[in-house]
Amino acid sequence: MRMITLTKKKIKRLTLAGALTAAAVAVGIGAVLTSVGTQATERLLPIYCVERGDKKISLTFDVAWENSNTQELIDTLGEYDARATFFVTGDWCDRYPEDVKMFADAGHEIQNHSDQHPHVKGANVNELISDTKAASLKIKDITGKEPTLYRAPYGEYDNSLITTVQGMGMNVIQWDVEALDIDGKPLPEPVHGLWSGFLKYTKGRSIHAPALH
Ligand SMILES: [Zn+2]
Structure with a gap:
């Protein structure tokens, strides 16, 4: 069984995080440089489900x-x-x-x-x-x-x-x-x-x- 943490929720969060970063950069590159480091802290997630090829829950x-x-x-x-x-x-x-x-x-x-x-x-x-x-x-x-x-x-x-x-x-x-x-x-x-x-x-x-x- 392959354990993964990628879920639709995570994908949505990742997409949202990407959008927020893009927005911040658009506001002012110079101003956001110091905050990039803190924003880059990865939000860890527990395992929501695993990927399987067979029909099991x-x-x-x-x-x-x-x-x-x-x-x-x-x-x-x-x-x-x-x-x-x-x-x-x-x-x-x-x-x-x-x-x-x-x-x-x-x-x-x-x-x-x-x-x-x-x-x-x-x-x-x-x-x-x-x-x-x-x-x-x-x-x-x-x-x-x-x-x-x-x-x-x-x-x-x-x-x-x-x-x-x-x-x-x-x-x-x-x-x-x-x-x-x-x-x-x-x-x-x-x-x-x-x-x-x-x-x-x-x-x-x-x-x-x-x-x-
Ligand atoms: Zn409980």
Whole structure:
């Protein structure tokens, strides 16, 4: 699987950045010379989706709240012989270690969704590192596997978050399709219904289904 960060959003941003640079140059070449350096700071992006030739999607769940759907999710995914990625918090590992084990034993991937679900944009780097590390340790304790992927709480990110997490040997994973239950609103269909609705999205789309928030 080839991991890429280029998405339509990024392409749009790049196009916009190009347009802004052109506009600045047009205003006055002499005046903008000193600010070019600061403007040139690249805005880093997490991985929104990957490029694939086959018709497959990535289904991810963010897990930070309660555990009432664990068995139903395992059963439903098993019914379709599908594997998902569960981004769990360290706090959730503390409260529901058996559930983490159930997901892992059913063949699903357990990855890092922070320890205490803090706001990470503009966060103190040392605090970010210790929060991230705490979650990875708890996950490894239960599953035996060190997480390699990180889903930022609230989907927030900035350059500091991305370089810090990458420096810890993990990739930051965002999503490009949202299951729309993040505000606590009920899903339009039962969990089973997700599949029929989502299967139209193909070729490496990353589906974010925060059903356990
Ligand atoms: Zn979350």
